[in-house]
Amino acid sequence: MVRSVQSSPVREILALTQRPEIISFAGGLPAPELFDVSGIEAAFAKVLVDQPERALQYSTTEGDPQLRAAVADRMAARGLPTDPDQLLVTTGSQQALTLLAGTLLEPGAVVLVEDPGYLAALQCFAFAGARVVPVPTDDDGLIPEALDEIAARERPTMLYLVPTFQNPTGRTLPTPRRQAVAESAARHDFWIVEDDPYGELRYDGAAEPWIAALAPAADRTALLGSFSKxxxxGLRLGYLRAPDALRRPCVIAKQAMDLHTSTIDQAAAARYLHDSDLDAHIARMCAAYRERRDALLSGLQQALPAGSAWNRPDGGMFVWARLPTGHDATALLRAAIDHNVAYVPGAPFFAGVPDPGTLRLSFTTHSPAEITEGLRRLSAAISS
Ligand SMILES: Cc1ncc(COP(=O)(O)O)c(C=O)c1O
Structure with missing residues (x-):
């Protein structure tokens, strides 16, 4: 059911996007020139000078107490009161997905996912032997009525979703839909895995509440966060906030997997959060990404064929576009690469029936001028 891109033609073509002459909308990477190198360097130096015996030693599976306290404070500031003991530090949020899959999923268990959805999560659930069942979406994300109907029929163990600035679509689930998802989970007794690596990259509008903060979902939601974006x-630092009944088995699974996430990386991140202003850093990144998003959005009309459609995400890294009927984004990619521009076709992100006209465009790693030039090349590729 899940289409793996492991050895697919798409993956082979995307390998070509590494060429330096390519303007790539294909990646999902943060802009490296925006990394706070000096702040991170200072944090590592400080933990090595001040407490090398701690920073270089084994530590607990749950994670660095100072880092967990800082993450709990940040969650509380975003409207979700959190005790540090509710948190497990993970090696990227990707590890949290693996831990949850190992803890919750028996072979044959049903996992509901947004269609399209984050590919590496779908693969993780499929590796655990789960049956991945797609739930239809529209421009506002998961459709609650469809979720409720599928949940009644399939008796899922969990729902996985990225409600804010989703990968691959950039879509955000409005609050009433979040409430409906929470109520559906309570009604049909399934877990919610709410993956939120992009929520702090907001360029417009006001934040929606986490599903984990809504009453019907409070005792049945695992919320995943990450320092990656x-x-x-490269720090590989993420975290999982979950009720005791779910977090405890995840701790045991993580202990068996890698004992704990790198002590020095956690200590440096905790130091960074204490000494530097992460929110100011995020605000600088958001200012740059907003300009890049706007450059992409303002050029798409010219670049894509008449009849194409795309969304205008308020944050994150991705714009999702659909070419008019008859166009195939996978076939077009070859011509795009020949014109030194790249994107990711949307088809592999679908767990259900793929829409061949869709594509994901990331706007984070090029300047507005490069984005404009990339769109000019894309337009030439389409005309060819
Ligand atoms: C939706 C989603 N979840 C999780 C991850 C993994 O992030 P991390 O670097 O925290 O493992 C990504 C990475 O792109 C992502 O897009």
């Missing part, structure tokens, strides 16, 4: 993905 707001600080640096």
């Amino acid at each position: 707001v600080l640096a993905p």
Whole structure:
């Protein structure tokens, strides 16, 4: 059911996007020139000078107490009161997905996912032997009525979703739909895995509440966060907030997997959160990404064929576009690469029937001028 891109033609073509002459809308990477290198360098230096015996030693599976306290404070500031003991530090949020899959999913268990959805999560659930069942979406994300109907029929163990600035679509689930998802989970007794690596990259509008903060979902939601998009993905630091009944088995699973996430990386992140202003850093990143998003959005009309459609995400890294009927984004990619521009076709992100006209465009890693030039090349590729 899940279409793996492991050895697919798409993956082979995307390998070509690494060429330096390519303007790539294909990646999902943060802009490296925006990394706070000096702040991170200072944090590592400080933990090595001040407390090398702690920073270089084994530590607990749950994670660095100072880091967990800082993450709990940040969650509380965003409207979700959190005790540090509710948190487990993970090696990226990707590990949290693996832990949850190992803890919750028996072979044959049903996992509901947004269609299209985050591919690496779908693969993780499929590896655990789960049956991945797609739930239809529209421009506002998951459709609650469809979710409720499928949940009644399929008796899922969990629903996985990225409600804010989703990968691959950039869509955000409005609050009434979040409430409906929470109520559906309570009604049909399934877990919610709410993955939120992009929520702090907001360029317009006001934040929606986490599903984890809504009453019907409070005792049945695992909320995943990450430092990958707001600080640096190379740190491999994520975190999971979950009720005791779910977090405890995840701790045991993580202990068996890797004992704990790198002590020094956690200590440096905690130091960074204490000494530097992460929110100011995020605000700088958001200012740059907003300009890049706007450059992409303002050029799409010219670049894509008449009859194409795309969304205008308030944050995150991705714009989702659909070419008119008859166009195939996978076939077009070859011509795009020949014109030194790239994107990711949307088809592999679908767990259900793929829409061949869709594509994902990331706007984070090029300047507005490069984005404009990339769109000019895309337009030439389409005309060819
Ligand atoms: C929706 C989603 N979840 C999780 C991840 C994994 O992030 P991390 O670097 O925290 O493991 C990504 C990475 O792109 C993502 O897009």
